[in-house]
Amino acid sequence: MTRILPIDGDSLEMAKSIIDGGGAVAFPTETVYGLGANAFSTSAVDNIFRIKGRPNDNPLIVHVTEDFDLFKLVDYVPEYAKVLAKKFLPGPLTMVYPSKGKVSPSVSCGLDTLAVRIPSHIGAQKFLKAMGVPIAAPSANISKHVSPTSAEHVFYDLNGKIDLILDGGCCQGGIESTVLDCTGEYPVILRSGLVTREMIEEVTGRCGVYAYKEGAPARSPGMKYKHYSPKCKTSLFAPDKIKEAVKEYDGAIAEGIKALIMCDGKTAQSLRRDFGGRELKLIILGNTPEEMAANLYAKLREAELTADYLITIAPDNRDGVMAGVMNRLSKACR
Ligand code: TXA
Numbered sequence: 001m002t003r004i005l006p007i008d009g010d011s012l013e014m015a016k017s018i019i020d021g022g023g024a025v026a027f028p029t030e031t032v033y034g035l036g037a038n039a040f041s042t043s044a045v046d047n048i049f050r051i052k053g054r055p056n057d058n059p060l061i062v063h064v065t066e067d068f069d070l071f072k073l074v075d076y077v078p079e080y081a082k083v084l085a086k087k088f089l090p091g092p093l094t095m096v097y098p099s100k101g102k103v104s105p106s107v108s109c110g111l112d113t114l115a116v117r118i119p120s121h122i123g124a125q126k127f128l129k130a131m132g133v134p135i136a137a138p139s140a141n142i143s144k145h146v147s148p149t150s151a152e153h154v155f156y157d158l159n160g161k162i163d164l165i166l167d168g169g170c171c172q173g174g175i176e177s178t179v180l181d182c183t184g185e186y187p188v189i190l191r192s193g194l195v196t197r198e199m200i201e202e203v204t205g206r207c208g209v210y211a212y213k214e215g216a217p218a219r220s221p222g223m224k225y226k227h228y229s230p231k232c233k234t235s236l237f238a239p240d241k242i243k244e245a246v247k248e249y250d251g252a253i254a255e256g257i258k259a260l261i262m263c264d265g266k267t268a269q270s271l272r273r274d275f276g277g278r279e280l281k282l283i284i285l286g287n288t289p290e291e292m293a294a295n296l297y298a299k300l301r302e303a304e305l306t307a308d309y310l311i312t313i314a315p316d317n318r319d320g321v322m323a324g325v326m327n328r329l330s331k332a333c334r
Pocket residue numbers: 029031032033034035058059060061094096108111113114115117137138139140175176177178179190191219220221222223
């Protein structure tokens with residue numbers, strides 16, 4: 001049985017004995033819940049891949065405390081990365097550096113780089129301090145399923161597979177950290193998140209965005225996999241295809257399929273206005289980009305539990321935080 005405990009002296013002591021014994025503990029961060037293990041132990045890290053059913057070429061992020069000396073683990077930190085770290089850390093930004101090769105090779109799946117993250121969540125910092133070692137952690141979900149933003153989400157996916165979930169409430173951020181390649185002359189976003197391209201450019205003047213092309217070797221292996229998927233049928237309609245989405249919904253309902261439409265607050269308003277005479281089952285993501293990021297995974301999990309078919313209408317904004325939201329939404333509804 002998996003226990004869910006609030007973060008206090010007793011639960012951290014229990015966590016420490018699990019981590020010291022080569023096991024895995026789920027813990028909250030400001031983005032999503034992580035499934036952590038001792039980054040120095042190959043068997044502990046391999047165990048995480050096993051628990052999640054994660055492909056063994058998709059590397060993990062190492063989580064460290066605010067005061068951790070980065071040079072224990074990485075070879076080189078460019079000037080721009082130092083400035084970015086000062087501005088955004090602790091926070092939802094993961095930075096990829098040339099690795100010193102000190103942690104288990106399983107963390108980076110044999111790559112010569114290392115992804116490092118300093119979470120700002122107070123519970124995460126307490127956990128990391130108490131463990132006393134860098135913690136390798138992916139999101140605490142079964143591979144390819146929707147990421148967890150509450151202890152209950154973790155329990156749903158991992159009950160019976162791990163001993164302990166540290167409960168820090170619902171994650172405020174809601175989508176995973178921005179992954180930023182800091183091995184080159186200028187930073188390149190490998191995965192978009194709450195620290196946006198616009199925010200990084202404001203500091204560094206230049207920021208690339210890596211776009212993965214199907215079939216090519218991936219710079220961030222995570223992007224080639226199916227991800228964030230609810231366990232029901234899904235489809236994604238462009239913001240200007242509202243009528244088509246409603247037609248799809250009507251068709252499904254006529255066949256007796258439990259269908260839902262997911263959209264932002266603005267689209268919900270126009271649906272109610274234009275199709276007001278009808279009863280449409282809606283899941284509303286939120287109104288602002290930050291709200292939508294915070295709600296996205298909980299709404300996808302709600303959808304899979306209540307519907308057989310999730311029809312999503314994409315919000316029409318793609319800038320800033322919405323780049324990250326749309327990245328997850330399009331992978332979830334692929
Ligand atoms: O917010 C987050 O980042 C959460 C919380 C738990 O910290 N963690 C998370 O981990 O999302 P995960 O394993 O689900 O995603 C890690 C991403 C993957 O896309 C992986 O390919 C990329 O980071 N990554 C890890 N190490 C890398 C490296 N050395 N080079 C390039 N990409 C790397």
